[in-house]
Amino acid sequence: MVDDEPFEGDDQQYSPTRLSGWLQEVNGPDRVKPECLTRGQLADLSPRELLRHNDRRAVWHANIGPIQTPQLRALHEDLAAIVESNRHDGDKAKPAALVDAYPGLGKSTAVRDYGRRFYREQVALRGETTVAGHRRVPVIYIALTGNTQIRGLNAAICRFYGLPTSGDADTLAERAVDAVLSLKTAVFIIDDVHFLAGSHSNSVRMANQLKYLSNVFPVTLIHVGVGVQRRGLLREGFSPEEALLAQFGRRTTPLTLRPFQIEDEAGRREWRTLLKTIERQLVLAEKCPGMLADDLPDYLYARSTGHFASLMALINRGCLRAIRSGHERLDPELMNQVKNDAAAEESRQELAAAIEAGLLTTRPTHPTQRKQTA
Structure with a gap:
């Protein structure tokens, strides 16, 4: 390697809420894991080579x-x-899906991963272009903000496709419908949908807009949010004004993503398997088998x-601190x-005390043994 060779790094800067960025997430090559060097090999690198290696590890x-x-x-x-x-x-x-779970469980990542897989399957099945010669876009992804209204939702869809965002809500909806039909979109992933349900009136407006989307667009809507059911979106109406919420609830299947738990043997085995999987992905010179799953599970x-x-x-x-230090x-x-x-740190002391007192443990009674490799 030449020390003065340009080095851009492995960062991939894109927004999945734009078609170009979504295509990069869907079609981009898998990252190549950096080589795990020994301390001696790290010491043999030139200062610039070491900077580059550490940069790749950080990404x-x-x-x-x-x-x-x-x-x-x-x-x-x-x-x-x-x-x-x-x-x-x-x-x-x-019918639509609503993935409603606590923050920090990886629901957005999990849903986008499903969208990525479904996108690839559809392209493999039907081809990259439609019969009319348009790019096939089976799945789109949009994320809402705290002040999104009906027009803003339609604008977000148009913005994803690269369409103009001028005009009223109906004009934007017509543009989006044309794109969906031309590009054969089958799935909308709408993230942070709870931003449309900040109050009772917003819940009704959100149900109205999402019902409109399900009627106009021939797509499956996958909504992703936090506490959406708690805000009453899927509950049966208790007055004529709330009848729309009941109708939306009939059309929507709630799903969730649970946190890891250690109250039973199955949960403890899941936690151990997760740590072993992550451990295999780490690129540290002093990494050893069991560094996470055996030494740090609790x-x-x-x-x-x-x-x-x-x-x-x-x-x-x-890992960043371990490399830098x-x-x-x-x-x-x-x-x-x-x-x-902040949320994790707030609960840390109570959990640590329970584990130290023997009231909780992450360790399975009979942990599975790591297979020996030649």
Whole structure:
């Protein structure tokens, strides 16, 4: 390697809420895991080569996943049952899905991963272009904001397709319908849908708009949000004004993504399997078998409260600190220097105390043994 050779790094900057970015997520090549060098090999690198190697490791650790956890696989199966059975003709509204779960469980990542897989399957089955010669776009992804209204939702759809966003809500909807029909879109993933349900009146307006989308667009709507059911969107109406909510509830199947739990043997085995899977992905010179699953299972559960996003942020930041400090491994001494999100840190002391008192444990009674490799 030439030291003065240009180096852009492995970062991939794109927005999946734009067609160009979504295509990069769907069709982009899988990342190549950096070589795991020994301390001696690291010492043999030139200063610039070491900077580049560490930069590649930082990007790799920040983008581990999606990991095929039991939760993710179960969600994908439920989504497939809804999406792939929605072969209704255009005169019939297609039932929708609502993935409603606590923050930090990886629901957006899991749903986008399903969308990516479904997109690839449809292109493999039907071809990259339609009969009319348009690009085939089986799935689109949009994310809402805190002040999204009906026009804003239609504008987000148009913006994804690269269409003009001028005009009123009806004009934008007509543009979007034309794009859906031309590009053969079958699935809308609408993330952060709870932003449309901030109050009772907004819940009714959201139900009205999403019902309109299901009537006009021949697609399956996959809504992703936090506490949407709690806000009353799927409940039966208690007054004539709330009848729309009841109708929306009849058309929508609620799904969720559960956190990891350690109250039973099955949950503890799941946690151990997850840590072993993550451990194999880490690129640290002093990594050893069992570094996470045997040495840190209780610690990592207490620090993450079983939430996937909190766990991955903690490990990512821990790896960065291990690389920068030259420690090259994860252990309690190093991890205690790593800050995590506020929700995880708030629950940390209580969980750690319960584990230390023997009231909780992440360790299975009979852990599966790691297979020896030649």
